Amino acid sequence: MKYINAADVLPKELLNEILKYVDGKLLYIPTSRRKRKWGECSGSREYYKKRNNEIIDQYKNGVTINNIAKNYCLSYDSVRKIVNK
Template sequence: MKYVKADDVFPEDLLKEIQKYIHGELVYIPKPKGARKRWGECSGIRKYLNQRNNDIRESFRKGYTIDQLCDKYCLSFDSVKKIVYSNK
């Protein structure tokens, strides 16, 4: 995250109003609720993990044991069990 100079962004009236509350400090202004992305959406990891979990469920339906899936995906027994028995 880079810093943006308030003089360059805010209209003068708004900047003066903000300075009544805080001046010379750093202020974080968050994105609006609807504009925030969920964890992993930018990097693609969310999509990757959803696909991996679907592959694990499909393999389990085809007859692979949880132990075999643990070895194949390098996950713990509890992690694979949680994925396999989730309601997705």
């Protein structure tokens, strides 16, 4: 994150008002944009959703948890959590 000097971007009156509360300290101002959920930007969210649906389908079709775990390089407990949702 790049820091900018508040004196360079804020009106003097607003800067003086802020200084009453946080004189000389760092202040974080969050973005006004909607915060994205984990994995939305990178595509990870969709990837794991698709993978988990494949795992659930395989389990419903009779593939054992041990075989699914081996095929996806997951632990038995990880697969069990996915199929028991």
